């Protein structure tokens with residue numbers, strides 16, 4: 001584990017970098033404390049337009065160490081969206097989310113409720129891999145979160161499943177443990193958000209798969225409800 005002062009220094013450096021980026025992006029000294037809105041940004045307004053923008057993003061330092069941006073994959077009309085933490089090594093190499101061991105388990109979880117990977121949409125809070133898979137920094141989240149929110153606005157899933165503590169706490173702005181958050185539905189940008197355990201956690205704690213099965217049954221039930229469109 002890193003010493004606390006080293007970790008604090010990293011955070012302070014990252015905040016300084018964020019302020020510099022904000023000044024460059026806005027052309028003023030005014031600091032935006034909420035994620036910048038991507039609506040009205042240059043380019044069109046489809047998922048493909050957004051993907052092109054994100055592929056050339058240089059909004060934080062992760063652009064210097066990434067091999068590929070991992071934008072997301074799946075159906076642009078998905079009713080169910082999964083959101084993980086950040087790309088790992090395999091995802092960074094292939095430019096696709098959840099393609100490593102945890103990804104194989106996620107595929108099985110999706111199939112357990114009669115869906116295929118192509119039917120859902122899979123994305124991460126961060127689009128670039130943090131070096132050595134370290135935890136995402138607050139400024140990286142702030143810079144990248146606008147892309148996720150825009151993805152959600154464009155796909156308009158009925159249900160979002162947040163995978164693991166990090167995605168759940170980030171999206172819900174909560175400090176609650178994943179054990180407490182999981183299994184409940186929360187309102188999020190017009191969708192119902194349900195946190196569950198991350199597949200990488202399940203690989204280490206297979207006994208907890210039963211909780212994910214319970215959560216997936218709730219998702220299946222929610223998806224089969226009749227909805228007035």
Ligand code: URA
Nearest residue numbers: 084085086087097098
């Ligand atoms: N873990 C994640 O949170 N996301 C990925 O894409 C892969 C592993």
